[in-house]
Amino acid sequence: MLKIDNLHVRVAGKEILKGLSLEAKAGEVHAIMGPNGAGKSTLGNVLAGREGYEVTAGSVTYNGQDLLALEPEERAAAGVFLAFQYPVEIPGVNNTYFLRAALNAQRKQRGEAELDSMQFLKLVREKLAVLHLKDELLHRAVNEGFSGGEKKRNEIFQLALLEPKLAILDETDSGLDIDALKMVADGVNAMRDPARAFLVITHYQRLLDYIVPDFVHVLADGRIVESGDKTLAHKLEEHGYAWIAGRKLAGAA
Amino acid sequence: MGAALLESLLGDGAALAPAAREAAVAALRRDGLPGARDEAWKYTSLRALEQRRYADGDAAAATRAVDPATFSLPGLDGPRLVFVNGAFRADLSDRCALAGLEIVVLAERPDALAALLADDEPGARSDAFARLNTALVGDGALLRVAAGAQVAAPVHVVFVGASAEVDLAWQARLRVELGEGAALTLVEHHVGAGAHAHLGNLVVDGTLAAHARLDLVQIQDAPEGAPLVRRSTFHVGEAATLSAHTLELGAQTMRHDLRVELAGRGARLRSRGVFALHGRQHADTHLDVRHRARDTACDIAWRGVADQRARGVFHGAITIEAGADGADAQLSNKNLLLSAQAEIDTQPVLEIYADEVKAAHGATVGQLDERALFYLRSRGIPATAARRILVSAFCGAVLGEVAPAGLRERIDALLAARLPLEEGT
Ligand SMILES: Nc1ncnc2c1ncn2[C@@H]1O[C@H](COP(=O)(O)OP(=O)(O)O)[C@@H](O)[C@H]1O
Ligand SMILES: [Mg+2]
Numbered sequence: 001m002l003k004i005d006n007l008h009v010r011v012a013g014k015e016i017l018k019g020l021s022l023e024a025k026a027g028e029v030h031a032i033m034g035p036n037g038a039g040k041s042t043l044g045n046v047l048a049g050r051e052g053y054e055v056t057a058g059s060v061t062y063n064g065q066d067l068l069a070l071e072p073e074e075r076a077a078a079g080v081f082l083a084f085q086y087p088v089e090i091p092g093v094n095n096t097y098f099l100r101a102a103l104n105a106q107r108k109q110r111g112e113a114e115l116d117s118m119q120f121l122k123l124v125r126e127k128l129a130v131l132h133l134k135d136e137l138l139h140r141a142v143n144e145g146f147s148g149g150e151k152k153r154n155e156i157f158q159l160a161l162l163e164p165k166l167a168i169l170d171e172t173d174s175g176l177d178i179d180a181l182k183m184v185a186d187g188v189n190a191m192r193d194p195a196r197a198f199l200v201i202t203h204y205q206r207l208l209d210y211i212v213p214d215f216v217h218v219l220a221d222g223r224i225v226e227s228g229d230k231t232l233a234h235k236l237e238e239h240g241y242a243w244i245a246g247r248k249l250a251g252a253a
Numbered sequence: 254m255g256a257a258l259l260e261s262l263l264g265d266g267a268a269l270a271p272a273a274r275e276a277a278v279a280a281l282r283r284d285g286l287p288g289a290r291d292e293a294w295k296y297t298s299l300r301a302l303e304q305r306r307y308a309d310g311d312a313a314a315a316t317r318a319v320d321p322a323t324f325s326l327p328g329l330d331g332p333r334l335v336f337v338n339g340a341f342r343a344d345l346s347d348r349c350a351l352a353g354l355e356i357v358v359l360a361e362r363p364d365a366l367a368a369l370l371a372d373d374e375p376g377a378r379s380d381a382f383a384r385l386n387t388a389l390v391g392d393g394a395l396l397r398v399a400a401g402a403q404v405a406a407p408v409h410v411v412f413v414g415a416s417a418e419v420d421l422a423w424q425a426r427l428r429v430e431l432g433e434g435a436a437l438t439l440v441e442h443h444v445g446a447g448a449h450a451h452l453g454n455l456v457v458d459g460t461l462a463a464h465a466r467l468d469l470v471q472i473q474d475a476p477e478g479a480p481l482v483r484r485s486t487f488h489v490g491e492a493a494t495l496s497a498h499t500l501e502l503g504a505q506t507m508r509h510d511l512r513v514e515l516a517g518r519g520a521r522l523r524s525r526g527v528f529a530l531h532g533r534q535h536a537d538t539h540l541d542v543r544h545r546a547r548d549t550a551c552d553i554a555w556r557g558v559a560d561q562r563a564r565g566v567f568h569g570a571i572t573i574e575a576g577a578d579g580a581d582a583q584l585s586n587k588n589l590l591l592s593a594q595a596e597i598d599t600q601p602v603l604e605i606y607a608d609e610v611k612a613a614h615g616a617t618v619g620q621l622d623e624r625a626l627f628y629l630r631s632r633g634i635p636a637t638a639a640r641r642i643l644v645s646a647f648c649g650a651v652l653g654e655v656a657p658a659g660l661r662e663r664i665d666a667l668l669a670a671r672l673p674l675e676e677g678t
Contacts, residue, residue, distance in 0.1 A: 048631045051623070076633035088628040092646030098629070101642065106633035141646075142628075158632065 001026045001197045002067075002166055007058035009039075009046050009222075016042045018222035019058070024215075026165070027194040031208055031233060032201045034219035035241045040201045041085050043219070044170040047199075048082035049075050062166065076102075077109035079165030083155035083172050085201075090142040095154070098142045099124070099161055106162065127160040131187045148175040156187040167191070168199045173207035185210030205237035218244050256285055258452075261306035262389060262422055273370040276378070277387035286381050296566040296598055297508055297537040302480055307422035307452055309389055314340035317415035319446040321345060324411040326472075327659030329440060331406025332356060334394050337413045338451065339423025341392050345411075353402020353435065357395040359426060365395055369428055374458050374486050376512065382482045386424045386456045393426030396439070400432030400462070407438035407470075407657055412455060414479050416447030423451060429459035431467055431493075438468040438656065443503065445476030450505070457485040461493035463517060468496050468656060474667055475503035477532060484510045491517030491546070498655045499526035499538075499555075500664055502671045507536040515542065515549035515577075522551040525651040529644075529668055530563035530595075537566040544577040544607070551581075554651045557588040558644055559595035560672055570602040571614070577607040584614040589621060589647055591640070591672075641669055 002024045009017035016039045024030050034040050046053045047060065049072035060067040067075060090098070103123075104114040115123065128135055133153060143151050152172050159167055169188070173181055188198065188211050200211055208216070208230065216233045218226040218241075226232065226244055236243070263278060286303055287294040311317070314337050324335065334356065335345035341358045348356055359366040370387055377383035398404055410427060431437055441457065453475065461467055467487070475481050481504040489495050501507060513522045528536045542551050557565045565588065573580045588597040601614040621643055629639035645665055655661045 048627075050627050050631075071636070072627060072630035073633050073635045073639075076631055082631055084628070084631075088622075088624045090622075090625045090628065090643070090646065092650050093642055098632075098642075101638070102629070102632035102634055105635060105638065109633065109635075162632065 001063055003061040005059050005061070007046070007060065008056045009042055010054040010056050011042060011052065015056070016222055017046070020219070020223055022217060022224055024166075024197045024199065026197055028215065029192065029198040029200060029211065029213045031213035031216045032199055032219050033203070033205070033216060033233065033236060036203065038219045039222045040219055041170055044082050044085075044168045044201060047168055048072060048080060073105065074109065076162075076164075077106045081159055081162055081164035081167045083152075083159060083167070083169045085170040085174070087143045087151040087155055089144045089146075091144050093142050095140055095142050096124070096138045099138075099158065102158070103162060123161065127157065130190055131157060131160055132183065133157055149177070149180040152176060152184060153180065156184050160187060160191060165195065166197050166199070168201065170201045171203060173202055173204065181207065182210060205233045208233045220244055256303040257306045258303050259285065262309050262385065271367050271370050273373060274388055277384040280378070281381065281384045281388060284381065293539065297506065297535065302452070302506060305420065305452075308419050309421070310391065310423055311338035311340060311417055311421050313417065314338045314415075315342065317417070317446065319345060319413050319415055323446055324413065324442055324444050326409065326440065326442065327663055328657035329407050329409045331408060333409040333411065334358070335411045335413060336392065336425055337415050337446070338417065338421060339392055339425045339453075341394075351404050351406060353399040354404045354408070354437070355397040355399075357397070358392070359394060360392040366391070366426075369395065369426060374488075376486065377456060377458075377484065380484060382454050382508075383456050383484050386426065386454050390424035390426050390456070393428075395428045395430070396437070397430045398432055398435035398437050401434045402432070403436040404438070407440055409440045409442060411442045411444065412453065414445045414449055414451045414453060414475055416449040417451070420450050420452070422454065424454050425456075427455065427457040429457070429467065431459070431461045431465035433462040434464040435462070436466040438470070440470045440472065443473045443475045443481065445479065445503070448476055448478060450478040450480070453479060453481040455483045457483065459487045461487065461489045461495060463491040463493060465490065465493040466496070467494070469498070470655060470660065471497065471499040472664070472667070473499075473501045473503055473507070473509070477503060477534065478505050480504065480506040482508045484512070486512045488514045488516055489520040489522065492519040493517065494521045494523070496523040497525070498652065499524070500667070501526070501528035501536050501538060502667055504536070505534060507534070508539075509537070510539045510541065512541045513543070513551070514545060515551065516545045518546045518548055520546060520549045522553070524551070524553040524555070526555040527557070527648045527651060527668070528565050528567070529558045529648065529671055530565050531560040531672055532563060533561070534563045536564075538568065540569045542571045542582070544571070544573040544580040544582065546577055548579040549577055551583065553584040555586045556648050556651050557586070557597050557599070558591060558648065558672065559588070559597050560591040562592070562594045564595070565597040567597070567599045567616070568602070569600070569614070571604070571612070573605045573607045573610050573612065575606040578609050580607060580610045580612075582610070582612040582614075586616040587647075588618040589644065590618060591621065591644070641672065644672060645669065
C-alpha cells in the first residue's frame with residue numbers, strides 16, 4: 001500500500017529526513033518510535049502534503065501512484081489520513097459542518113454520492129457510539145477551546161468517520177491520561193481492518209500495550225535505524241534511545 | 254475647480270428652488286471635490302472620478318427593466334421601496350400600510366423634499382458629496398414611525414443601478430424619524446441590474462427619539478464598475494439604540510461615512526460590519542461616533558477582507574466629548590489579506606475629553622492561518638472551498654445576530670459569491 005524509498009526532506013533549509021525507507025501493506029500496523037526532533041512529525045506532514053517540506057530525493061508510492069504529486073485534498077480523498085500531533089483550532093467553523101464538508105468533499109472527489117444531513121447524522125451517531133464519545137464536541141467550533149484529550153479524541157472521531165485506507169497517527173497518545181489513552185486505542189483497534197494500514201507514531205512504548213503493532217521501527221536522525229516486531233518497543237523502553245545510538249555506532253565500526 | 258464631473262452635473266443652469274440648493278451649488282463651485290490634501294480622503298483619490306462626465310439622473314428610469322429577483326431577500330415581505338437610478342418605481346414597490354409607519358416618497362411631495370433640504374444636518378453642508386446631493390436630489394423617502402409604535406415588518410429600501418445608454422449620476426435621500434419608544438427594522442439594499450458605471454450618491458439621516466430602537470441592515474452589493482458614495486448620519490436620543498449591520502461587497506470606488514451622535518443619556522450604538530473586496534475594488538469606510546451625553550455606549554466590531562488587488566480602508570473614530578462621563582466605547586477591527594497585492598489600511602482613533610470612561614480599541618491586519626488551511630485540506634476539502642470556509646467564519650464572527658432570520662444565510666451566500674478565493678490570484 002505504502003512504499004517510502006530513500007526519502008530526503010528539507011525544512012527551512014535544513015535536512016530533516018535523510019534517506020528514510022519504509023514499506024507498509026494493507027492490514028498492517030507499523031509503530032514508528034523515536035526521540036524528540038527525530039523527524040517523526042516531518043514524515044507525517046510530508047505524507048499528508050503540508051507545504052514547506054521540500055523533498056530533495058527519494059519517492060513515496062501509495063497504491064501504485066506517486067503520492068507526492070497529489071494535493072493534500074487529493075491524498076485525503078485517496079484515503080490518506082493524518083491525526084495531527086497538534087490539532088488546529090478553527091474558530092467560527094462548526095465541527096459538524098466541518099466533518100460533513102470533509103466527508104462530502106472526499107466522496108465527491110471519488111465520484112460517490114454526497115450524504116444529506118439526515119444520512120450524515122445517522123453515520124455520526126453510529127461512530128459516536130462505537131467510540132463512546134459524547135456528541136457535545138460536535139456542536140462546538142473545530143477544536144476551539146478543546147482540552148488536549150478532547151482534541152485527540154476529535155482526531156480519532158474524524159478517523160472513524162472518514163474511514164481512510166492509510167491512517168497516520170502522530171503522537172495521538174501524548175498528553176493523554178490512561179483512560180483517554182485506552183479510549184483512543186479502542187477506537188483505533190475497532191478500525192483495524194485487512195484493507196487498512198496504520199502508521200502509529202509515538203514517543204513512548206505505553207500506547208503499544210493497547211495498540212499492538214505488527215512492526216516497530218526506530219526513527220532517529222532522519223532515518224529508520226532499526227526495525228523489528230513488537231518486542232523492539234519493549235527493548236527501547238528498557239534501554240532508552242541511547243541504546244539504539246550505541247548499536248548504530250557499533251554497527252558502523 | 255473646473256472638474257468635468259461637476260461641470261457635467263451642475264451645468265450653467267442650476268436655477269434651483271430652495272436656498273439650501275443655491276448654497277450647496279455655490280459651495281461646490283467654490284470648493285470642488287476633496288483633494289489629496291484632505292485628511293478624510295487621504296486613502297481615496299477622486300482624481301480619476303473627477304475627470305468623468307455624467308448625465309444628471311435618468312430620464313428613462315421609469316422604464317428600465319429590473320428583475321425583482323435581483324433584490325428579493327428572505328424574510329422581507331413588508332413594505333418595499335425601490336429606486337431605479339435614483340427614481341422611485343411604484344411598479345416594483347409595495348407600500349403596504351403598517352400601523353405606526355408613515356412612508357413619504359419625496360418625488361411625489363416637493364414640499365416634503367424642500368423641508369428636508371432646508372433642515373439638513375449641519376455636517377452635510379461641509380461635505381462635497383452631500384452638497385452635490387442637496388444640489389441635485391429629486392427623490393428618496395421619508396419614513397416616520399409614531400411614538401410607541403413597533404413596526405411589525407422590516408422596511409426594505411432598494412437602490413438599483415440599472416444600465417443605461419450613458420453613465421449617469423443618481424442622487425437619493427432617505428430620512429428616518431423614530432418617535433419616542435418607536436422601533437423599526439430597516440434594510441438599505443444596493444444592487445445592480447446589468448453592468449454600468451453610474452455614480453450613486455445617497456444621503457441617509459435618521460433621528461431616534463428617547464427609548465427608540467432602529468435595527469439597520471445595510472447590504473451594499475452594487476455592480477463592480479460603479480462608484481458609490483453614501484453618508485449615513487444618525488442622532489440617537491436618550492436610552493435609544495441604533496443597531497447596525499453593514500455589509501460592503503460591491504461597487505468600484507466605494508465611500509461610506511457612518512456618523513452617529515450619541516446625544517441623549519444612555520444612548521447606544523452597536524455596529525457590526527464587513528467589507529469583502531476583490532479585483533480592483535476600493536472601499537473606504539469611515540465611522541465617526543460622538544459620545545455627547547453621560548453613560549452612552551458604543552460597541553463596534555468590523556472585519557475586512559481583501560483579495561487580488563483590492564484596497565480596503567477602515568477609519569474608526571470615536572470621540573467622547575466633555576461631559577459624556579461614564580461613556581463606554583469599544584472598537585475592534587480585524588482584517589484579512591488574501592493576496593500579496595491586496596491592501597488594507599485601518600485607523601482606529603479614540604479621543605477622550607470626559608471622566609470615568611471605559612474605552613478600548615484594537616485593529617489587526619493578517620493573513621489566512623496556513624495551519625488551519627492545511628488542516629481542512631488534509632481532511633479532503635479542496636483549497637478554494639477551505640479558503641471560503643475560513644473567510645466565511647472570519648466574517649461570520651461579526652454577523653452572527655443579523656435579523657431578520659434567513660438574511661444571515663443570504664449574506665453568507667453573497668459573501669461567497671463575491672470572493673473568488675482561487676489560489677494565486
Ligand atoms: N517548520 C519547521 N521549521 C524549522 N524547523 C523545523 C520545522 N518543522 C520541524 N523542524 C525541525 O525538524 C526536526 C524534526 O522535527 P519533527 O519532525 O517535528 O520531530 P519529531 O516529531 O520527531 O519530534 C526538529 O529539529 C525540528 O526543529
Ligand atoms: Mg512530533
